[in-house]
Amino acid sequence: MSSSTFVLISGGWHPSACWERVIPLLEAQGHYVIAPELLGVGTDQTSLSQIKLKTWVDQIVDLIQVQSKPVVLVGHSRAGILLSEAAQRIPDKIQLLVYLSAYLLTSGQTISDTTKNKKQTVATTIHLNGTISLKPDSIIPIFYNTTSAEWAQRALTLLSSAEPVVVYRTPVEITDDRFGRVPRAYIECLQDKAIPLDQQREMQKQLPCKYVLTLDTDHSPFFSAPSQLVTSLIDLANRQ
Numbered sequence: 243m244s245s246s247t248f249v250l251i252s253g254g255w256h257p258s259a260c261w262e263r264v265i266p267l268l269e270a271q272g273h274y275v276i277a278p279e280l281l282g283v284g285t286d287q288t289s290l291s292q293i294k295l296k297t298w299v300d301q302i303v304d305l306i307q308v309q310s311k312p313v314v315l316v317g318h319s320r321a322g323i324l325l326s327e328a329a330q331r332i333p334d335k336i337q338l339l340v341y342l343s344a345y346l347l348t349s350g351q352t353i354s355d356t357t358k359n360k361k362q363t364v365a366t367t368i369h370l371n372g373t374i375s376l377k378p379d380s381i382i383p384i385f386y387n388t389t390s391a392e393w394a395q396r397a398l399t400l401l402s403s404a405e406p407v408v409v410y411r412t413p414v415e416i417t418d419d420r421f422g423r424v425p426r427a428y429i430e431c432l433q434d435k436a437i438p439l440d441q442q443r444e445m446q447k448q449l450p451c452k453y454v455l456t457l458d459t460d461h462s463p464f465f466s467a468p469s470q471l472v473t474s475l476i477d478l479a480n481r482q
Contacts, residue, residue: 247309247314250264251277252280253318254285254320255375256283257402259284260318260397261399263393267472268476276313276336276415281293281405282321282406284402290387290404293408295323299327299328299331303331306317312334312337314336314337314340314478314479316475319342320344322344322345323353323414324346325344329420329421330416336424340428341428343429345437345445346448346449348415349417352412353409353411356445365379368407376401382398386460387435388433388458389462422473425482427482428446429454430454431457458476
């Protein structure tokens with residue numbers, strides 16, 4: 243089994259520490275793992291007023307550019323749009339895109355578009371300062387419905403209080419000749435209440451993936467089923 247470089251990008255409101263159960267398992271199998279803290283998220287003190295979609299994409303692209311070989315780029319939830327934009331920029335530096343119950347959008351779509359005319363499952367509040375936050379009572383039932391109580395409580399201590407709403411309203415810009423030439427995989431989460439299974443599969447119909455795996459988990463398998471998630475990630479890396 244060859245060693246892979248995994249770059250793990252966390253989803254909305256989640257810092258890089260959300261991968262704390264996953265990273266040691268990947269490293270124990272001989273893989274190199276990078277989980278960057280996105281600017282303005284978690285421990286990073288960058289003002290959210292400075293953050294746009296391009297800000298985070300630039301950060302990820304700069305990180306991948308200095309790696310010695312193409313990476314397996316994994317993104318959860320909101321990070322799906324960051325994966326797509328990064329692949330558009332540096333397709334030859336990415337071995338595989340792995341969308342972990344993530345937004346896989348066609349060119350011109352925004353995350354906000356995907357919630358129009360749909361029942362909103364994640365309760366959020368948009369603030370006058372241009373940020374969006376989660377309503378506290380909705381977090382565990384929506385994100386951690388198959389996660390143990392201990393790890394759900396741990397997750398609550400990690401989440402950022404807000405995200406820049408502009409990221410959710412910025413269209414993805416991708417082309418077949420760049421983004422389209424990077425192999426992509428989708429890991430479905432069957433009990434996901436944040437991005438329900440039917441929505442995950444609707445996105446895959448628009449942009450079919452080379453590989454599709456399923457986990458019988460909530461939206462957050464990095465907390466609820468880290469061993470199964472790691473097995474899936476290594477399986478996908480070895481296929482490619």
